[in-house]
């Protein structure tokens with residue numbers, strides 16, 4: 001049985017896109033409240049890995065457990081599971097035809113069956129938490145990139161997820177907007193949320209990560225605490241990668 | 249919203265410059281444009297006054313065929329004499345209030361479209377357009393609530409045109425949506441069924457489908473089972489246009505970025521919730537011009553029901569102009585002008601509405 005504090009457990013995960021072996025023998029466990037940063041070169045399988053956690057991608061081999069419950073492509077209540085995991089994308093993926101408020105209330109009302117009044121209250125609460133309390137009536141297209149990404153974070157938080165997944169949340173943003181998004185993520189980390197972040201923001205990783213997972217070629221090459229990783233990467237590939245990201 | 253109110257219409261140059269300057273600037277800015285202006289002016293002078301003469305000045309407003317021939321212009325007397333038939337077909341005069349009431353119901357449903365942005369507007373619209381056909385069938389056909397049955401072979405004229413057009417529109421949209429979704433389905437059985445359906449109905453002229461519905465279908469029906477001829481025609485029109493619409497909607501679905509599907513899926517929505525709230529609202533609004541094209545075609549294609557013996561507006565006008573006591577060239581012309589005007593009003597109204605809709609949907613979410 002899974003350890004009580006263990007919220008994600010990945011055992012011997014393998015995934016192929018047709019012939020292409022994109023994830024190879026991945027083992028990873030995440031304890032409740034832990035913050036994991038996944039980094040690695042482009043194409044190393046980071047996105048694919050975190051998308052397996054909420055089954056946006058299905059895997060062909062191995063085992064993924066959330067709260068001790070196995071999840072896979074055949075499972076009946078996959079929606080119930082996804083509803084407990086929040087996800088933030090590189091390109092925000094806000095719903096452009098809905099106002100910010102409607103973006104935040106839609107899943108609450110139709111997936112979580114929260115009454116509309118309470119959904120509105122929660123939406124305003126989380127908008128205030130991401131520091132944009134006064135944009136509820138606007139459409140996403142009227143906001144800056146940084147504001148859109150913070151709305152996306154608020155949208156995910158509204159449904160009170162147990163885990164938050166971030167897939168390069170700042171890499172589509174102009175440099176001057178990166179900080180406002182990272183600040184929100186740091187605050188969230190301070191509140192004890194379980195977070196799995198794919199990011200190359202090493203300052204953020206240093207500040208909040210409990211562990212760094214370094215991937216290359218579909219494998220986890222290194223897994224260590226941030227200080228150890230930054231001071232002294234164990235592998236040549238890790239060193240090369242670090243010198244590249246820290247260069248800018 | 250505050251955005252739009254700031255964009256006040258630009259003041260026309262005329263109000264600043266005075267009429268003479270306005271004319272020079274807009275109509276004769278250089279010799280080529282000036283020549284075009286003169287050409288258009290000449291065409292207008294050649295066509296508009298004779299048209300006005302024919303339509304109004306020389307027209308016969310009352311009387312019979314001989315008065316019309318004497319007047320030389322349009323024969324509005326004919327339209328007046330046959331008005332009841334043109335609108336209601338052979339619907340019994342003492343029951344025509346039922347037609348009026350169902351037309352009011354149609355107007356009420358249309359009015360709902362113009363509601364200001366209220367919560368649940370989408371559901372109110374959907375509800376009213378589900379209620380509309382039910383109310384209309386009960387009213388027009390009767391046999392319920394103490395209403396006498398008026399069989400569909402008594403229906404005709406403008407009212408029949410509306411029935412076929414509205415049934416075609418209301419039927420084609422859901423069929424088109426389901427077929428477009430089915431064509432993209434991961435389940436092979438559903439996909440093959442939808443592809444076959446769409447390609448079959450798209451490849452056959454509507455006339456053929458109407459013929460099949462009216463002549464062939466009854467041959468395949470089990471003994472003792474009959475289906476109303478009008479109902480068969482309506483089903484044919486809805487299926488045919490549903491297939492056309494499916495391809496328009498599929499184009500809209502393809503334009504939706506993958507991230508929208510992923511965000512909806514990640515939030516725990518199942519297929520139908522994702523389609524209803526996220527994908528279809530966006531896909532449909534990108535294809536409004538294509539949908540309206542299909543809708544205008546539906547209105548115009550209603551005239552084809554004539555070939556299976558149903559008398560729509562055009563059919564009944566045609567029957568009228570060939571009746572022996574109204575035989576005259578001016579009656580013929582007037583009849584066709586009147587029928588054409590009827591169709592033009594419907595199609596023009598529709599296209600204005602679609603422009604209004606596009607404008608309204610674009611104000612909020614500009615990128």
Ligand SMILES: Nc1ncnc2c1ncn2[C@@H]1O[C@H](COP(=O)(O)OP(=O)(O)O)[C@@H](O)[C@H]1O
Nearest residue numbers: 017020022040041042043044045046047048049
């Ligand atoms: N849907 C897909 N079909 C085929 N190959 C894919 C698909 N998605 C990703 N890949 C490939 O898998 C590899 C890993 O992709 P990804 O997980 O997005 O990498 P990362 O996020 O680390 O940049 C890449 O080589 C990419 O081209």
Ligand SMILES: [Mg+2]
Nearest residue numbers: 046047048168
């Ligand atoms: Mg990626």
